[in-house]
Amino acid sequence: MNAMTKPPLTIRLCGPRGFCAGVDRAIQIVVLALKAYGAPVYVRHEIVHNRYVVEGLEAKGAVFVEELDEIPAEHRGQPVVFSAHGVPKSVPEDAVARNLFYLDATCPLVSKVHKQAMRHQRLGRHVVLIGHAGHPEVIGTMGQLPEGSVSLIETVEDVDRYEPVDPDNLGYVTQTTLSVDDTAGVIARLQERFPNLTAPSADSICYATTNRQEAVKQAAPGCDLFLIVGAPNSSNSKRLVEVALRAGARQSLLVQRAAEIDWDNLGPIATVGLSAGASAPEVIVNEIIEAFRERFDARVELADTVEENEHFLVNRELRGIELTAADMAFVNGEGASRV
CATH class of the missing domain: 3.40.50.11270 (Rossmann fold)
Structure with missing residues (x-):
């Protein structure tokens, strides 16, 4: 197939993306x-x-x-x-x-969450950790505190079921890689149920998670397909798939390599969004762009939001x-x- 017969395709390449x-x-x-x-x-x-x-x-x-x-x-x-x-x-x-x-x-941003949780506990507050059960970061954060001094909350429904011993003496922290929008809903419900809830001294969701989600959110409208490069056990990568779908992408998939793309079942596509979770290397992003160029007359359109210098x-x-x-x-x- 030569360039003249390849179907046209626009790839919206998000920035920031990949390694934090x-x-x-x-x-x-x-x-x-x-x-x-x-x-x-x-x-x-x-x-x-x-x-x-x-x-x-x-x-x-x-x-x-x-x-x-x-x-x-x-x-x-x-x-x-x-x-x-x-x-x-x-x-x-x-x-x-x-x-x-x-x-x-x-x-260091995970360590900051550890310190915030320990500060809540040191000041006599029961710690509410918003996060995903079983994730290594959640296990690590809970492991900073004495047994029984932290409760894990995942969803708004968890908040509705939560009955703390002292509802007026709670402090919360969050996993760093959560969905910004989902977490805002959980926090709002916690504050509604427990008006004296104490927030951490700084936002627990890290800058990289926030920036990548915002870039995907802006690029997703009008995309026939949105690909996120990342591992199935990567929390921040899975959240990007969800963000793309909510923001208007027709379909969104998590892939580790170009070889995982099911080309025969993508359907008609004219615009593809592309981003990568914080642990996905740029070499795989380039590999996927080249795989599209083999099949399409692909034009890369940069969809940058902020520049990261951390x-x-x-x-x-x-x-x-x-x-x-x-x-x-x-x-x-x-x-x-x-x-």
Whole structure:
């Protein structure tokens, strides 16, 4: 099929998209640890929710485990990295008890939520955490607090069923990767039922989640298809699919790679929206654009909203270590050689 016979297509490419500062920092910590201490470097849980990134780090010498007891005794001198989602307090305590050297890659914005929750609890408030049950970030946040001092709320219906012991002494925080609109509804209902509810000192939903949702919301009207690059266990990516549909896209799909796109069943499409969750590398976005160009006379239209300039420092132990250009390309999601 030559360019003259390919059907025309407009791709609305959202910006900002893809890696946020917390994800960039977490990946950089693993790469720097491999440079500083050599392989293997152990990582508890997926460093970020993206198989391409995880497999790339594995190729460099990272070993992913779910629990610290999976680290062989002969490798206990090697570092273990905690994922960007954060961990319960019991995990670093366990690492110390096992004489493990650990590097905490928890996103600073997740750490901020931990501190807000602990402040509520320290001031005698029962903590209401708005989030998704079972998500690593929620497990980590709940694990900062004594058992029984936090209640998890997911929906407005949960709020209606919630009967706290002291309804006049509550403080809330939220998971950082929630739907902005959904969360606003849950908070409004909490405030309606519990007028003395105390808000956190700053918004818990992170800037990257908010920015990506706003860009998708603006680009979605009129789209025949909206593709979100992300993993099925990525909360912020799944929220982008929902945002696209609510904002007017005819259909919206979550894909990890171009190979997952079911080309035969997309139906007639003239305008496609494209964005990526905060843990999805840019190399996959480019891969998908090229897959469309093979089948369509595709024109990319930038749909930018705000520019992101956030940068988070890595752990003190890793500062000053030089990375090659190929390493930096991988850290930035640009798809350089993984070895």
